[in-house]
Amino acid sequence: MPSKDEEAKTLAEKHYEVETGLTHVFRITASSDIEVSPNEPIKLLEVNENTVPSGILPIQFGPAPAVGLHFSSIILEVTPDEFEKIQADELKLPAGWVVGELIPRPPAEQRQ
Amino acid sequence: MTEPADWARAFARQADADLKAWELYEKHPEAVAAECHKLLFLQMSCEKLCKEYLINTGTDPRSLTTSDGFIAGPLPVIIRRQIVRVRKNLRGMQGVLSQVRHLANEIEVLSPAMTRDSQRPDNCEYPWEAGDRILSPLDQSFNPSRLCTSPAGRTFLKLLRGAIDEVFEQ
Numbered sequence: 001m002p003s004k005d006e007e008a009k010t011l012a013e014k015h016y017e018v019e020t021g022l023t024h025v026f027r028i029t030a031s032s033d034i035e036v037s038p039n040e041p042i043k044l045l046e047v048n049e050n051t052v053p054s055g056i057l058p059i060q061f062g063p064a065p066a067v068g069l070h071f072s073s074i075i076l077e078v079t080p081d082e083f084e085k086i087q088a089d090e091l092k093l094p095a096g097w098v099v100g101e102l103i104p105r106p107p108a109e110q111r112q
Numbered sequence: 113m114t115e116p117a118d119w120a121r122a123f124a125r126q127a128d129a130d131l132k133a134w135e136l137y138e139k140h141p142e143a144v145a146a147e148c149h150k151l152l153f154l155q156m157s158c159e160k161l162c163k164e165y166l167i168n169t170g171t172d173p174r175s176l177t178t179s180d181g182f183i184a185g186p187l188p189v190i191i192r193r194q195i196v197r198v199r200k201n202l203r204g205m206q207g208v209l210s211q212v213r214h215l216a217n218e219i220e221v222l223s224p225a226m227t228r229d230s231q232r233p234d235n236c237e238y239p240w241e242a243g244d245r246i247l248s249p250l251d252q253s254f255n256p257s258r259l260c261t262s263p264a265g266r267t268f269l270k271l272l273r274g275a276i277d278e279v280f281e282q
Contacts, residue, residue, distance in 0.1 A: 014196050018205045050213055054185035060169040061193050062282045069197065074169060075189050094170070 004071050008042040011073060012103040021050030023080065027100035028093065041072035045099055047083045055082070056091060119173035123164040124279040130157035131276055147257055148236040148249035154256065155183070155222040155236060161276055162186040180225035187216040194271040194278070211264035212271075218255040 002010065012025040028043035029035055041060060058076040063069055076093075078086065085091035086099065093099070133153040137144045144150050162183055163176045176182070191212045195205050220226050224235040233240035239248045259265045 011196070014202060015192065017202045018192060018195060018209050020206055020210065050210070051188070052184045052217070054182075057166060057171070057182075057185055058169045059165045059186055059189050064197055064278075067197050075193075077185065077189050 001070055004038065004042055007069070007071055008044065008073075009103055011042060011069075012044060013106050015044075015046065016105045019046075019048060019050070021048045022105075023047045023049060024083070025103045025105075027103065028074075028076065028097050029100040030096045030098075034096070038071070041074045043074045043097065044076070044103075045083075045086075046075060046077045047080055048077050049080060051077050051079055053079045053082055056093060058094065116167050116170075116173055120164050120167040123160045123167060123173075123176075124276065127157045127160035127164060128276050128280070130154075130160060131273060135273075146250045147254060148252065151219075151222055151254055151256055152236045154260075155219050157276070158183050158187055158216070158219050158272070159223070161190065161272070161279075164279060165190060180223045181220060183220040184213075184217045187219070188213045190275050191216075191268065191271045194274045197278070198271075198274060208264045208267050211259065211262065212268050215256060215259050215265065215268055218259065222254065222256065 008027055015025060016022055024047040026045040026047075028045050030040065030043075034040050043058075056076065056078075058074045060072060060074045061069075063072050078091075082091055086093065130153045134150060134157060137150040137153070159180070159182060163171075163173075165186060166176065166182065167173045188209065192209055195202065195209065199205060221228060221232040221234070222236045224238045224240075226235075227233050233242070234247070234249075234252060234254070236249050236254065239246050241247075260269060
């Protein structure tokens with residue numbers, strides 16, 4: 001079974017593969033004592049040029065181990081403008097959430 | 113005292129029933145008076161599914177029971193989850209997802225409350241004013257009907273059914 005970090009990267013890469021407008025995917029992290037729990041979902045902040053502005057509307061999905069999704073996940077999709085507002089602290093993430101590392105779009109030759 | 117999980121379950125049941133009504137009308141077109149009625153069920157199903165997910169992620173259910181919208185943003189994310197869940201090979205899915213985003217926008221404006229700053233008064237429920245004429249949903253053809261018959265649209269409908277079914281599997 002992959003680690004939560006590995007699965008977060010795989011999930012982000014799949015999203016890059018199917019989304020032409022996806023410019024950045026960041027991990028969102030809570031405090032380290034919360035993040036170590038396997039029950040704490042993978043949280044991804046996705047900046048998508050093709051989405052509509054709708055503020056902070058995270059969406060949670062349960063695990064689906066039969067298809068390789070071992071962890072719950074929460075996706076927060078925002079427009080580039082909304083992302084700028086998050087960076088400027090004009091748009092607030094849920095309490096305790098912090099924008100973490102960028103998961104870069106994989107090079108084209110690595111995509112299947 | 114009601115719990116958010118109870119609300120989420122109720123929204124999911126409603127989404128399922130609304131989509132079943134759409135599916136029945138697909139099989140028995142003679143049973144529906146006009147295209148707008150059928151589309152109303154598709155719009156309501158999508159909206160309730162999106163709200164079910166939002167409630168499960170912490171949105172106050174009471175803020176969602178009397179509000180419209182909530183389709184154009186969340187629905188493509190929910191459908192993409194289904195794509196990742198059911199497709200090992202994602203080739204060809206970019207086009208489907210692109211179409212889903214367009215469809216989600218068009219389904220959202222089927223609600224009379226979603227007029228996009230009066231630019232899209234067309235809806236499935238009430239007549240609206242267009243210049244010096246009153247137009248009725250009964251006489252209109254709506255984009256989602258056409259989009260849902262395309263290959264990507266048919267895939268969307270299967271994925272929507274899968275997304276609703278997945279809620280009950282968990």
